[in-house]
Amino acid sequence: MPFLYYFVTWAVVTFVQVVVVPRLVISGIYPDILTAVIIIISLRYGRRFGVWFAFTLAISVDLLDPHKLGWMTLLSSFLAYSAGIVRETIYLENPWFESTIVFIGTFVYLLFYRFLPEPQLFFANFSKMIAESFLIAVYTVVVVGFIIVFQRQRYGARELS
Amino acid sequence: MLNFRRGIFRNQQLIPLIVAVVISAFLIILPLDLRTTASRIGTLSLLYPYSELDRYLRRIDTAFDANRELNRRLDSLSVLVSRLIENKYENDRLRAMLGFDLHLPLRLIPAEVVSVSFGYPYKSMVINAGSEMNIGPNMPVLTPSGIVGKTIAAGFHSSTVQLLYDPACRVAARIQASRAQGIITYAGGNFLTMRDVPAEESALVGDSVVTSGLGGIFPEGLFIGTVIKTEAREGGLFRDIKVLPGADISALDEVFVTPAVPTYPFLERQ
Numbered sequence: 001m002p003f004l005y006y007f008v009t010w011a012v013v014t015f016v017q018v019v020v021v022p023r024l025v026i027s028g029i030y031p032d033i034l035t036a037v038i039i040i041i042s043l044r045y046g047r048r049f050g051v052w053f054a055f056t057l058a059i060s061v062d063l064l065d066p067h068k069l070g071w072m073t074l075l076s077s078f079l080a081y082s083a084g085i086v087r088e089t090i091y092l093e094n095p096w097f098e099s100t101i102v103f104i105g106t107f108v109y110l111l112f113y114r115f116l117p118e119p120q121l122f123f124a125n126f127s128k129m130i131a132e133s134f135l136i137a138v139y140t141v142v143v144v145g146f147i148i149v150f151q152r153q154r155y156g157a158r159e160l161s
Numbered sequence: 162m163l164n165f166r167r168g169i170f171r172n173q174q175l176i177p178l179i180v181a182v183v184i185s186a187f188l189i190i191l192p193l194d195l196r197t198t199a200s201r202i203g204t205l206s207l208l209y210p211y212s213e214l215d216r217y218l219r220r221i222d223t224a225f226d227a228n229r230e231l232n233r234r235l236d237s238l239s240v241l242v243s244r245l246i247e248n249k250y251e252n253d254r255l256r257a258m259l260g261f262d263l264h265l266p267l268r269l270i271p272a273e274v275v276s277v278s279f280g281y282p283y284k285s286m287v288i289n290a291g292s293e294m295n296i297g298p299n300m301p302v303l304t305p306s307g308i309v310g311k312t313i314a315a316g317f318h319s320s321t322v323q324l325l326y327d328p329a330c331r332v333a334a335r336i337q338a339s340r341a342q343g344i345i346t347y348a349g350g351n352f353l354t355m356r357d358v359p360a361e362e363s364a365l366v367g368d369s370v371v372t373s374g375l376g377g378i379f380p381e382g383l384f385i386g387t388v389i390k391t392e393a394r395e396g397g398l399f400r401d402i403k404v405l406p407g408a409d410i411s412a413l414d415e416v417f418v419t420p421a422v423p424t425y426p427f428l429e430r431q
Contacts, residue, residue, distance in 0.1 A: 018211040019218065051177035055184070062188075063203030066196040070188030077181035084174070 010057055013037045017061050024143075029135045032106050034061055036144040038076055039083045039105045043091060043098060047084020054080035068117045075116070079109050095152045099145040107137035254415060257305045267380065269417040270294050275319060277413070283313070284327040284347075288416060291316045299378050301419050307384040307407025308332070308372065309416060320418070324410055325353060325385075333376035334385055336402075339363040342373055345385055348403060351411070353386060355402040364391050370404050380419070 017034045024031055034057060042050025058076035062069055086101060110133035115122040122129050188196065204212055258271065272290035290296055292315045300312045302322045310324040323330050325347065332345040334355055341362030348354035355370060368388040374381025390403035 014208070015211055015214075018208060019215045022215070023218075046174075048174050048177055051181055055177070055181040059184075059188075060203070060207050063200045063208060066193065066200035069191070069196040069200060070185045073188065074182060074185030077178055077185065081174075081178045 006053065009037070009041070010053075010060070013057055014060055018064070026139070029132065029139050031140045031143040032110065032136055033140065033144065034058070035076070035079065035106045035109050036102045036140050038080050039102050040098060040144070040148070042080040042083035043087045043101060046087060047081045050080035050084045051077050068113075071113060071117050075109055075112050079105055095145070095148045098148050099141050102144055102148075103137050103141040106140045107133055110136055251414070258415060258417070260305070267419045269419055270296060271415060271417055272296075272320075273415055274413045277324075277411075279326065283321075283329070284324045285313070286310075286322050286324060286413065288320050288322060288418070289318065290418060291318045291320050293317050294418075295420050296320050296418050297420070301379045301383065302416050303383060303419065304408045304413065304416055306409070307386060308379060309406075309408045309410050309413060311378055312418060322416075325406060326410055331376070332379055332385065333373045334370050335373040336362070336364050336388065337369040337371050338365070339368070342375070343402065345370070345404065351406070352389075353404040353406055355388075355404050357399045358402055360393055360398055360400050364388055364400075364402050366390065370402075 013034060021030050021033055038050065038054040038057060041053050045053075054076040055073055058073045062072040065072075083101065083105060091097070111129070114129050114133065188199070191199070270290055272288040272294075275287040275289050277286040278284065288302070296312060296315045298312055298314055301308055302310050302312060308325065310322045310327070310330060312320045313323045314321045325332065325345070328347050330347065333342070334345045335342040336355075336358075339362055341358050341364055343355040343358040345353050345355050355364075358364060366388055370385045370388060372379040372381060372383040372385060384407050386404040386406040388402055389405045391400060392403070393400040
């Protein structure tokens with residue numbers, strides 16, 4: 001991926017996550033665009049680039065919350081690495097597969113992101129945490145799924161590198 | 162152990178993950194005050210444009226909400242102001258009518274206009290007072306500004322009034338200053354004509370025209386209107402005088418009906 005393309009993607013995703021996402025909140029449920037983009041980039045460009053991309057993207061957004069500083073970076077890196085492994089094993093280049101991976105990845109990532117920094121809080125509100133994570137994953141895949149389908153129809157399948 | 166290290170560094174894919182994990186772990190174990198400082202530095206440098214944009218958009222959102230709330234209040238206040246203005250006009254009218262009632266030695270029955278019709282066969286209006294208030298046919302209907310017509314039919318709760326604008330309506334009148342007499346009829350538009358005024362009688366623009374009391378319906382001295390034009394008939398003994406009615410007949414809200422012709426002289430509008 002060219003550096004300029006990478007930088008523009010980073011700037012756009014950070015802008016969306018910091019400025020746009022807070023305005024898409026519905027009853028506390030928001031689309032986790034950052035996680036979705038990390039998964040998609042890792043699926044398309046492999047785990048090595050995916051981890052770098054996830055790390056730089058997550059650390060910039062992670063800075064907003066000093067209480068959880070580092071957790072998003074850590075989990076995003078693992079998420080990107082896992083998505084890269086999926087790419088090398090069972091990846092199917094179609095929008096439905098990518099959307100499914102985005103949904104599963106977002107849901108699992110959110111569970112860990114809520115559990116690891118504050119496990120007591122997580123277990124105290126277990127069902128609520130599960131429900132919120134699920135709804136956020138659904139919201140994310142609804143928003144990002146349209147973009148994936150549009151992008152696939154507009155530009156066609158990209159050759160794996 | 163050596164083989165394990167070689168395995169890690171041979172696998173190029175793992176290096177970014179290891180670096181990311183180490184940095185992340187370092188950030189996680191930092192004391193909270195250092196994390197807060199790092200967060201503040203990052204927010205003020207890396208994320209500064211986004212934070213500023215976000216703050217700016219929040220201000221716009223707040224201004225938008227405030228604007229919507231103010232518009233809502235403005236709408237309700239506009240309705241309130243409109244009602245207050247209407248009440249003021251009604252108050253002014255009622256005060257004028259009250260003063261008129263006090264100064265005119267007639268028994269006046271107040272009534273509100275229910276509807277006005279300028280169609281066939283009569284140019285008429287309906288008022289909300291009838292025989293229950295001793296109103297019958299052929300009673301003068303007037304306002305503080307002048308007469309507007311006469312009743313032609315009375316129900317129990319309402320009456321029909323033939324307006325001065327009806328072509329069939331005739332009112333015996335005279336010029337207040339010169340005492341010249343004539344008959345008031347409708348002249349089209351918002352004007353009346355005083356017909357059959359002797360040519361030699363004086364009638365000046367601005368003179369008041371009042372009822373003469375000779376018709377038997379309207380008492381003497383009620384204000385009708387003001388002379389705005391005099392036209393002499395060629396070679397004739399009479400002339401016609403164009404009169405602007407004192408009452409705005411097309412915009413009436415409240416009127417008085419005077420049920421009986423009194424026997425004493427009336428005050429005349431100066």
